[in-house]
Amino acid sequence: MADFGVVTPPVKVAGVKPATTTGEALSVVALRKTYGDVVAVDEASMEIAAGEFVTFLGASGSGKTTTLMMIAGFCEPDSGTITVGDRDVTRLAPQKRNLGFVFQQYLLFPHMTVSENVAFPLQLRGVPKNEIRRRVGETLEIAGLSRCAGRRPRELSGGQQQRVALCRALVYRPPVILMDEPLGALDKKLRDQLQVEIKTIQQELGLTVIYVTHDQEEALVMSDRIAVMRDGRIEQFDTPRELFERPRTPFVADFLGAANFLAGRVVDTTDEHTVVRLDRSGGLLTARRHELASGTPVRVAVQPGRLRAGAPDDGFCAGTVETATYVGTLVRAGVRLDGDDAALLRLEVQAGRGPVAGERVGITADPDDVNLFSTEQGG
Structure with a gap:
């Protein structure tokens, strides 16, 4: 049989x-x-x-x-x-x-x-x-x-x-x-x-x-x-x-991890970190060190699973949770950022700890999880 x-x-x-x-x-x-x-x-x-x-x-x-x-x-x-x-x-x-x-x-x-x-x-x-x-x-x-x-x-x-x-x-x-x-x-x-x-x-x-x-x-x-x-x-x-x-191009970051992209400009680089001011929110975001000169326009890339939602006053940007979908062990959330109607930031958080629709949140990320690409690199 x-x-x-x-x-x-x-x-x-x-x-x-x-x-x-x-x-x-x-x-x-x-x-x-x-x-x-x-x-x-x-x-x-x-x-x-x-x-x-x-x-x-x-x-x-x-x-x-x-x-x-x-x-x-x-x-x-x-x-x-x-x-x-x-x-x-x-x-x-x-x-x-x-x-x-x-x-x-x-x-x-x-x-x-x-x-x-x-x-x-x-x-x-x-x-x-x-x-x-x-x-x-x-x-x-x-x-x-x-x-x-x-x-x-x-x-x-x-x-x-x-x-x-x-x-x-x-x-x-x-x-x-x-x-x-x-x-x-x-x-x-x-x-x-x-x-x-x-x-x-x-x-x-x-x-x-x-x-x-x-x-x-x-x-x-x-x-x-x-x-x-x-x-x-x-x-x-x-x-x-x-x-x-450590994707080397925006395409790899997006194709392999469905990265979120935000526009910004480098304002400072130290021995360990590069600091970026985001264009829309004006917030300061700290990334791991990249060899980019101050003033360089960049695309910030962060994977949905590497973002965290906290208090509205915390983080490099803030917004309102528009969607929160339960998918077993994860909740996939979409956050509409303040001052940017076009940007829906995607998050993946552990089920039971995720934000709910309508909640206001601030967004943070570990600097080592943030990748920067000069806008000259294209897609």
């Missing part, structure tokens, strides 16, 4: 040495792809370490999938180089790159059992039958699918099918595994569970993984580093913490 909705967690397998499937480093240098007058990828460069989990994150049309397809060999770049380990694979056919690929669609053979689906890449490579049985059994056990070996895809849940697809990519020990939004078709609960499972397998086996998603939370949960892409360019390539807490 099918075991829909039940996903056995991956297990550690005695005798399986992570070194046998450790991934290789990957280098992308000045990769470019155009379609007529449209630049899909524009001089993208990055160095990915062996055993690293890297995510390409961006909206539709940002170039993330095109970059992945060029690495896979399904799309030929106009210029640039792709190196896996010490091999230049830029012009090699996909099958000669020996990379693993996991699609959003499972693409399992419906007439084959789970074991037969996983064994298929090894059969194509002419691996001896005894070795195929050993590798398939080992890989299914790693993914917690041993008891499903004799089933066919239609007898599996969506999560189990996706794990079979992952096993098929793992079984021939590719140097790099590429994943194109593999969890996009699953419900949130199952997607959250599989995020942890994929990350666990990747860490235990030392795999090099490149993952594509448009889901910011998914990228933050799974990645060692994230390449935030926009209009074919890499805006910032960094750790999740650095991207969220």
Whole structure:
């Protein structure tokens, strides 16, 4: 019988040495792809370490999938180089790159059992039958699918099918595994569970993984580093913490954390802090030190979860709570700022401690949570 909705967690397998499937480093240098007058990828460069989990994150049309397809060999770049380990694979056919690929669609053979689906890449490579049985059994056990070996895809849940697809990519020990939004078709609960499972397998086996998603939370949960892409360019390539807490551009601050932006001007900089006077309220806001000269016009960026609501006379600005929405552990509030009908400041506070609609509040933030961008940086 099918075991829909039940996903056995991956297990550690005695005798399986992570070194046998450790991934290789990957280098992308000045990769470019155009379609007529449209630049899909524009001089993208990055160095990915062996055993690293890297995510390409961006909206539709940002170039993330095109970059992945060029690495896979399904799309030929106009210029640039792709190196896996010490091999230049830029012009090699996909099958000669020996990379693993996991699609959003499972693409399992419906007439084959789970074991037969996983064994298929090894059969194509002419691996001896005894070795195929050993590798398939080992890989299914790693993914917690041993008891499903004799089933066919239609007898599996969506999560189990996706794990079979992952096993098929793992079984021939590719140097790099590429994943194109593999969890996009699953419900949130199952997607959250599989995020942890994929990350666990990747860490235990030392795999090099490149993952594509448009889901910011998914990228933050799974990645060692994230390449935030926009209009074919890499805006910032960094750790999740650095991207969220130290974005280098207003776009990254807004895309990854839905930052609030306020206009102001630098009035003073000390050894530890930069002080900004806000244009609308005239209030003084203290940020961590930025290398910005006095008088520089800036955009102040603060994530909703890093703002605090207090007494109306406290803080760098004040306003009236216009909305307060309960979302489980959080209350999401919108504060209409005094003197600025256009500005609705977004806050996220712990449920039970949040402001209520109609309440007057003052807004504060820890200086270390405040990012400043010169208005010359643009979006």
